[in-house]
Amino acid sequence: MEESTDKTAILMKRLQEREQEQMLILSICTALSSILNKEDFNDVVNGLLKDNFQFDDFILTSSNKDETEYQIFYQLSNKNIDSKNYLLNDGFFNLCLDSADTVIFDLIQDQKNPDYIQNNLKKGFKNGIGICLPNLKGNRNVLFLFFKNAKTFTRESNRILRGIAMQLSITVRNIILAQEYENNIAELKILKNISSENNQHLVEFEKEGFQGIVGNSDAMQEVYELISQVASSNSTVLIFGETGTGKELVANAIHHLSQVSKNRMVKVNCASIPENLIESELFGHEKGAFTGATEQRIGKFEQAENSTIFLDEIGELPLELQGKLLRVLQEKEIERVGGNKSIKINVRVIAATNKSLQREVAEERFRSDLYYRLNVYPIPLPALRERKGDIEVLGNFFLEKHSERIGKKIKGFSKKILNSMTANAWPGNVRELENMVERSILFAKEDVIKEMTFPEIFLSESETSKTEFQTKTLQEVEKEHILKVIKKCNGRISGPQGAAVLLGLPSTTLASRMQKLGIKKEHFLD
Numbered sequence: 001m002e003e004s005t006d007k008t009a010i011l012m013k014r015l016q017e018r019e020q021e022q023m024l025i026l027s028i029c030t031a032l033s034s035i036l037n038k039e040d041f042n043d044v045v046n047g048l049l050k051d052n053f054q055f056d057d058f059i060l061t062s063s064n065k066d067e068t069e070y071q072i073f074y075q076l077s078n079k080n081i082d083s084k085n086y087l088l089n090d091g092f093f094n095l096c097l098d099s100a101d102t103v104i105f106d107l108i109q110d111q112k113n114p115d116y117i118q119n120n121l122k123k124g125f126k127n128g129i130g131i132c133l134p135n136l137k138g139n140r141n142v143l144f145l146f147f148k149n150a151k152t153f154t155r156e157s158n159r160i161l162r163g164i165a166m167q168l169s170i171t172v173r174n175i176i177l178a179q180e181y182e183n184n185i186a187e188l189k190i191l192k193n194i195s196s197e198n199n200q201h202l203v204e205f206e207k208e209g210f211q212g213i214v215g216n217s218d219a220m221q222e223v224y225e226l227i228s229q230v231a232s233s234n235s236t237v238l239i240f241g242e243t244g245t246g247k248e249l250v251a252n253a254i255h256h257l258s259q260v261s262k263n264r265m266v267k268v269n270c271a272s273i274p275e276n277l278i279e280s281e282l283f284g285h286e287k288g289a290f291t292g293a294t295e296q297r298i299g300k301f302e303q304a305e306n307s308t309i310f311l312d313e314i315g316e317l318p319l320e321l322q323g324k325l326l327r328v329l330q331e332k333e334i335e336r337v338g339g340n341k342s343i344k345i346n347v348r349v350i351a352a353t354n355k356s357l358q359r360e361v362a363e364e365r366f367r368s369d370l371y372y373r374l375n376v377y378p379i380p381l382p383a384l385r386e387r388k389g390d391i392e393v394l395g396n397f398f399l400e401k402h403s404e405r406i407g408k409k410i411k412g413f414s415k416k417i418l419n420s421m422t423a424n425a426w427p428g429n430v431r432e433l434e435n436m437v438e439r440s441i442l443f444a445k446e447d448v449i450k451e452m453t454f455p456e457i458f459l460s461e462s463e464t465s466k467t468e469f470q471t472k473t474l475q476e477v478e479k480e481h482i483l484k485v486i487k488k489c490n491g492r493i494s495g496p497q498g499a500a501v502l503l504g505l506p507s508t509t510l511a512s513r514m515q516k517l518g519i520k521k522e523h524f525l526d
């Protein structure tokens with residue numbers, strides 16, 4: 001009777017112990033189940049697990065996918081684990097993989113230990129156990145526990161360890177997946193930043209263009225290429241293109257990208273200076289050189305020393321001065337008007353013209369030797385009608401620029417206006433487009449531009465018969481054309497309703513052209 005009571009008591013005690021074991025396994029598994037990084041894993045190993053298993057070191061190792069090598073995934077006594085690869089068949093890892101039960105090592109006896117075990121031996125650990133964790137899809141994991149005193153690892157500890165083995169495998173997998181996920185997110189963020197930086201550049205390029213020159217058409221890309229290639233050299237550049245195509249902008253860009261960009265570029269408009277003053281304007285004069293020369297004057301070339309001089313409308317330079325300019329370009333020295341000594345100069349020359357200098361040479365209005373001197377590095381600018389793809393970009397650019405200045409919030413152009421803008425011939429090119437956009441902002445009644453008065457004369461101009469065109473000189477055509485526009489504008493030259501806007505010219509330039517062509521008020525006023 002007494003014997004059976006004893007047995008029952010033992011059984012009850014065992015049952016209680018098992019129940020406690022199960023409770024412990026459950027609490028360890030719960031703690032492990034939510035872990036997604038090594039820091040939290042370390043907390044559980046160093047706390048709950050160490051308290052219960054009494055180990056001195058805890059090493060989790062993990063094989064690669066093809067199961068030829070393995071690495072240390074986590075080590076309690078060493079936070080700075082390296083990513084060294086160990087051979088899978090090193091007599092430790094593979095032994096545990098192949099064993100259904102826990103493997104017990106005697107570190108002192110086995111001398112062929114891998115170095116992480118050798119190190120532990122040096123730390124005074126004499127025994128270790130290895131247990132292969134249940135296999136999940138992916139890596140194979142082995143857990144090693146090391147002890148200074150092997151007796152602390154009991155059969156009970158072994159049972160508990162086996163109870164948590166599956167959860168340990170899952171936790172290792174969770175940590176690896178979470179790390180991969182974070183790496184991928186970080187990589188995506190970098191890629192997103194790179195692409196948004198690139199997009200930002202594109203947006204900025206679309207908005208502000210190349211050195212303030214707007215337009216992405218192939219024709220303009222070629223221009224940007226030419227500018228970039230010549231800017232850093234000291235070469236003379238000749239920019240040619242119709243009026244309003246952006247020749248001055250190109251000259252600015254070359255100067256800004258040049259080695260002398262910190263010095264101011266000096267601009268001279270050869271068409272706007274009276275003939276008798278051009279020489280003194282360019283080369284300066286000495287006091288008393290001519291009537292009215294009461295002071296010595298430094299000319300534009302000297303002002304541009306160690307910098308750039310931009311000679312706009314070079315085709316308008318009088319023949320006599322063309323020879324003097326040629327000498328300056330060849331000898332790199334100037335002589336002030338009324339002076340008798342030569343002054344060395346170091347100036348880069350950029351010239352621009354809207355005339356065909358070849359034709360001017362053929363018609364003997366421009367010296368061929370000067371033409372060849374200037375034409376060292378020609379940059380042709382396309383007319384706006386030859387790069388229709390840029391019209392919308394430019395239109396939006398000017399819309400933003402002027403609506404802000406005028407203080408009107410305009411969102412954009414109606415589809416119909418965009419189509420008309422693209423179809424228009426724009427003989428005054430970008431300047432004309434800019435003026436038209438500015439004018440339509442002033443007159444806009446809504447926040448979208450729905451009206452733009454395109455000068456019909458320009459559209460019908462292309463219909464002008466070829467024979468008529470061929471029998472007239474360019475000057476005659478120009479004169480006729482300007483007269484037509486002024487008449488259409490009821491004799492107004494300047495202002496938003498004036499002819500200069502429709503012609504895409506500054507009103508001062510139109511006035512000087514009219515003077516040159518002999519257009520007088522009586523020609524257009526009834």
Ligand SMILES: Nc1ncnc2c1ncn2[C@@H]1O[C@H](COP(=O)(O)OP(=O)(O)OP(=O)(O)O)[C@@H](O)[C@H]1O
Pocket residue numbers: 209212213214215241242243244245246247248249250312352353354394430431434
């Ligand atoms: N590609 C462009 N991007 C932005 N603005 C431009 C562009 N081309 C021209 N413009 C603008 O058009 C106007 C005329 O440009 P610019 O004076 O450079 O032309 P140009 O060819 O020198 O004309 P002209 O032969 O009549 O002197 C300026 O207000 C300029 O800012």
